[in-house]
Amino acid sequence: MRVLVPVKRVVDYNVKIRVKPDQSGVDTGNVKMSMNPFDEIANEEAIRLKEKGIASEIVAVSLGESRCQETLRTALAMGADRAILVETTIELQPLAVAKLLAAVVAREQPGLVLMGKQAIDDDSNQTAQMLAGLLGWPQATFASRIDIADGKATVAREVDEGIERIVVRLPAVVSVDLRLNEPRYASLPNIMKAKKKPLDVLTPEALGVDPAPRLRYVRVGEPPKRKAGVKLASVQELVARLKGEAGVI
Amino acid sequence: MTVLVLAQHDNRTIDKATLHTVGAAARLPGPVHVLVAGADCDPAAQAAARLSGVERVLRVEHPAYADPLAEDLAALLVAVAEGYDHLLAPATTFGKNVLPRAAALLDVAMVSDVVEILGPATFKRYIYAGNALATVESLDPRRLLTIRTTSFPVAGEGGAAEIATVAAVEPAGLASFLGREVAKRERPELTSARVVVSGGRGMGSGENFKILDELADLLGAAVGASRAAVDAGFVPNEYQVGQTGKIVAPELYVAIGISGAIQHLAGMKDSKVIVAINKDEEAPIFQVADYGLVGDLFKLVPELTAELRRARG
Numbered sequence: 133m134r135v136l137v138p139v140k141r142v143v144d145y146n147v148k149i150r151v152k153p154d155q156s157g158v159d160t161g162n163v164k165m166s167m168n169p170f171d172e173i174a175n176e177e178a179i180r181l182k183e184k185g186i187a188s189e190i191v192a193v194s195l196g197e198s199r200c201q202e203t204l205r206t207a208l209a210m211g212a213d214r215a216i217l218v219e220t221t222i223e224l225q226p227l228a229v230a231k232l233l234a235a236v237v238a239r240e241q242p243g244l245v246l247m248g249k250q251a252i253d254d255d256s257n258q259t260a261q262m263l264a265g266l267l268g269w270p271q272a273t274f275a276s277r278i279d280i281a282d283g284k285a286t287v288a289r290e291v292d293e294g295i296e297r298i299v300v301r302l303p304a305v306v307s308v309d310l311r312l313n314e315p316r317y318a319s320l321p322n323i324m325k326a327k328k329k330p331l332d333v334l335t336p337e338a339l340g341v342d343p344a345p346r347l348r349y350v351r352v353g354e355p356p357k358r359k360a361g362v363k364l365a366s367v368q369e370l371v372a373r374l375k376g377e378a379g380v381i
Numbered sequence: 382m383t384v385l386v387l388a389q390h391d392n393r394t395i396d397k398a399t400l401h402t403v404g405a406a407a408r409l410p411g412p413v414h415v416l417v418a419g420a421d422c423d424p425a426a427q428a429a430a431r432l433s434g435v436e437r438v439l440r441v442e443h444p445a446y447a448d449p450l451a452e453d454l455a456a457l458l459v460a461v462a463e464g465y466d467h468l469l470a471p472a473t474t475f476g477k478n479v480l481p482r483a484a485a486l487l488d489v490a491m492v493s494d495v496v497e498i499l500g501p502a503t504f505k506r507y508i509y510a511g512n513a514l515a516t517v518e519s520l521d522p523r524r525l526l527t528i529r530t531t532s533f534p535v536a537g538e539g540g541a542a543e544i545a546t547v548a549a550v551e552p553a554g555l556a557s558f559l560g561r562e563v564a565k566r567e568r569p570e571l572t573s574a575r576v577v578v579s580g581g582r583g584m585g586s587g588e589n590f591k592i593l594d595e596l597a598d599l600l601g602a603a604v605g606a607s608r609a610a611v612d613a614g615f616v617p618n619e620y621q622v623g624q625t626g627k628i629v630a631p632e633l634y635v636a637i638g639i640s641g642a643i644q645h646l647a648g649m650k651d652s653k654v655i656v657a658i659n660k661d662e663e664a665p666i667f668q669v670a671d672y673g674l675v676g677d678l679f680k681l682v683p684e685l686t687a688e689l690r691r692a693r694g
């Protein structure tokens with residue numbers, strides 16, 4: 133079974149981002165970029181499926197600027213077999229990403245798409261569900277455990293109430309949550325080997341998809357700021373303040 | 382213009398998150414309809430009909446909707462979408478699972494986690510773990526939104542909507558529901574509690590959360606946690622507060638043994654009053670806390686519990 137793993141290049145989760153003074157967006161110049169943490173988890177899961185003999189080939193896909201190749205090389209160094217870049221300088225939003233991925237799926241015919249539940253830049257949590265809808269495939273979102281057998285995936289999902297378990301028929305789209313696994317680091321020899329793995333470049337035109345954004349980011353501003361308060365010397369003082377000026381107990 | 386709200390419910394009652402979503406729907410022009418899809422869901426449909434501001438309830442019965450799957454609810458939304466300009470769902474794991482799938486089927490670029498409605502097509506939402514607040518305009522003829530429940534008031538009672546019965550869409554049978562492990566809840570629900578007491582890695586173990594339980598019981602609080610505490614197995618996943626967990630905005634949030642990473646702050650910084658207890662006076666949590674206590678939580682938390690008990694008399 134072929135597994136497709138979409139990986140997004142995002143501002144590293146440790147970076148404290150800055151809003152541009154003209155409120156046109158977030159300053160991404162000169163900041164550290166990394167693979168979206170959830171996508172690392174998805175890629176790790178795909179690699180484990182291959183190690184178990186369930187997956188035969190792992191194809192990592194990234195959509196965006198030419199620099200997404202770095203993210204793809206990271207996926208290859210972790211253990212993906214080959215990579216596809218869908219190259220465009222147009223700002224990609226989840227619906228466009230889902231349409232482009234659907235076109236890649238049509239070419240590659242994977243039995244499973246494993247992807248992140250959420251990109252930590254736009255925080256949309258949409259693409260996997262949209263892709264499944266476009267393909268008419270079942271979806272299993274927010275996975276914290278995946279067992280594959282007999283053409284089906286049994287998935288434990290992290291939901292607000294606790295854990296939910298569902299079975300989906302393959303092919304399917306699965307989006308992963310934080311507790312699925314701990315991604316490995318790429319070793320130096322594997323980083324070297326990854327440089328020689330195949331990386332194809334496609335375009336939205338070649339895939340026949342119009343990726344134009346349908347949401348307009350009118351303004352990107354600072355969130356309301358909280359002021360640091362006071363450090364108190366004792367629990368007595370805290371209780372007095374909470375009862376008195378704060379009036380919350 | 383008409384708004385349709387996808388209700389989250391247990392066939393008897395309407396989930397609190399849906400009440401907030403109906404509250405958000407009131408900010409949009411046009412009447413509000415509520416879709417209640419369930420199995421023997423008449424009580425839930427009746428409850429939805431009593432919500433103020435609701436004009437019509439669409440009740441859809443099917444045994445498969447007892448534990449509905451995203452595939453089936455998205456197909457149902459597409460079937461009823463005609464005539465609706467806005468489709469809303471709460472930004473819970475339920476709404477987040479269903480609405481994007483329906484959006485793709487309707488060819489709509491949806492807006493997640495809306496915190497403010499500025500007009501029929503213009504909304505505010507946080508990006509980058511709450512570090513930027515974006516104003517987004519939807520260019521599609523129809524708008525699909527998930528609603529951040531802490532940002533909108535609940536709809537009250539006093540409505541008398543008509544209930545219309547609508548046909549179900551036969552399930553495609555691509556997926557099936559196996560079960561749900563739901564922790565028994567002795568305390569208020571995290572996202573709607575008036576007070577939340579959360580523990581982090583500093584708690585050291587699941588056993589140690591007992592001292593938070595005592596404090597929480599005294600305050601009538603829900604207990605939450607940081608990702609580190611959940612990853613370490615101290616508490617289950619549904620306790621996680623943050624960018625990728627639950628969003629809370631209680632009157633009082635007490636962060637104990639939590640450093641205050643941006644991903645955690647994203648889930649709680651709209652709380653009215655924040656208290657932090659941490660032994661590291663440099664911990665970033667103190668930059669957002671109204672009141673801080675610097676010291677060992679294993680000493681301070683029992684002291685705080687005792688002092689609250691004494692203050693109660």
Ligand SMILES: Cc1cc2nc3c(=O)[nH]c(=O)nc-3n(C[C@H](O)[C@H](O)[C@H](O)COP(=O)(O)OP(=O)(O)OC[C@H]3O[C@@H](n4cnc5c(N)ncnc54)[C@H](O)[C@@H]3O)c2cc1C
Pocket residue numbers: 145169170252580581582583584606607608609610621622623624625626627637638639640641642643644645648658659660661664676677678679
């Ligand atoms: C993609 C992604 C998503 C994430 N999503 C979330 C999320 O939704 N929610 C979330 O919380 N995190 C999330 N995180 C993790 C986040 O970055 C932090 O790692 C996490 O919040 C740290 O948890 P913590 O504060 O409990 O642990 P730490 O950062 O280790 O802090 C522990 C604190 O406890 C204090 N302490 C220790 N012992 C004591 C004691 N005896 N008395 C008093 N204080 C003590 C220490 O001084 C320290 O400040 C996410 C990370 C990533 C990459």
Ligand SMILES: Nc1ncnc2c1ncn2[C@@H]1O[C@H](COP(=O)(O)O)[C@@H](O)[C@H]1O
Pocket residue numbers: 138139140141168170171193194195196224226229247248249250251252254255256257258259260
């Ligand atoms: N530009 C992209 N390239 C590759 N994968 C993407 C891209 N955008 C989104 N994804 C995938 O979709 C998931 C969810 O993203 P989102 O819906 O934007 O929160 C991510 O974790 C990725 O797996």
